[in-house]
Amino acid sequence: MIKENILRIKEGLPSGTQLVAVSKFHPAEAIMEAYEAGQRIFGENRPQELAAKAPVLPKDIQWHFIGHLQTNKLKMVLPYASLIQSIDSLHLLEAVNSWCVREGTVKDILLELHLGAEETKHGLTEEEILSVVENAGNYPGVRICGLMGMATNTEDESIIRGDFGRISALFKRIRSNYPGMDSFKELSIGMSEDYMIALEYGATFVRIGTAVFGPREY
Ligand SMILES: *Cc1c(COP(=O)(O)O)cnc(C)c1O
Numbered sequence: 001m002i003k004e005n006i007l008r009i010k011e012g013l014p015s016g017t018q019l020v021a022v023s024k025f026h027p028a029e030a031i032m033e034a035y036e037a038g039q040r041i042f043g044e045n046r047p048q049e050l051a052a053k054a055p056v057l058p059k060d061i062q063w064h065f066i067g068h069l070q071t072n073k074l075k076m077v078l079p080y081a082s083l084i085q086s087i088d089s090l091h092l093l094e095a096v097n098s099w100c101v102r103e104g105t106v107k108d109i110l111l112e113l114h115l116g117a118e119e120t121k122h123g124l125t126e127e128e129i130l131s132v133v134e135n136a137g138n139y140p141g142v143r144i145c146g147l148m149g150m151a152t153n154t155e156d157e158s159i160i161r162g163d164f165g166r167i168s169a170l171f172k173r174i175r176s177n178y179p180g181m182d183s184f185k186e187l188s189i190g191m192s193e194d195y196m197i198a199l200e201y202g203a204t205f206v207r208i209g210t211a212v213f214g215p216r217e218y
Pocket residue numbers: 022024045066067150190191192193207208209210211
């Protein structure tokens with residue numbers, strides 16, 4: 001079942017778009033089933049869960065952290081995650097940068113744009129993102145690889161398109177204003193319900209949980 005889902009979803013993705021299989025709340029066995037179908041990028045949103053799973057699963061898995069990250073949990077996430085997709089505040093950005101500088105490493109990150117309405121308060125404003133990119137030299141511990149966003153949770157497709165349109169426009173604006181910033185090339189938008197729409201807006205990562213692993217039991 002998981003294998004068929006992965007193969008079917010990947011078949012529908014253009015060549016420049018990668019699947020992030022969101023494995024939160026699903027056990028190691030489910031991840032191994034996806035792994036055996038060729039999947040290598042997995043997304044987790046809880047620090048403890050990532051820190052428990054990563055050491056017991058294959059070393060060539062690329063873990064993407066996609067959830068809200070508190071600065072006191074960095075040591076559970078940064079050693080395992082190859083990409084932090086959810087840099088959702090300047091405070092977190094500073095903390096990740098300092099941690100990496102101290103450790104002598106550089107971590108790949110995406111800046112999360114606040115999209116949608118009241119349901120989430122996490123995310124950077126467009127102004128904050130533009131200022132971070134302009135001052136990227138202040139953050140030697142991170143490599144800014146692009147943007148991430150979560151559309152409003154609604155059935156109304158025009159609202160979803162509005163959200164994806166906004167993040168896609170910001171992404172293109174930064175790309176054209178900073179042509180020398182080679183790392184800035186990822187746009188992570190789209191989940192199980194809306195990823196087909198996200199493809200129209202240039203998604204390079206789609207983050208899909210339910211449509212790969214089935215419903216989560218909370
Ligand atoms: C859970 C989650 C997803 C996947 O959601 P599905 O609707 O199950 O595909 C994608 N992105 C983030 C940030 C998530 O927390």
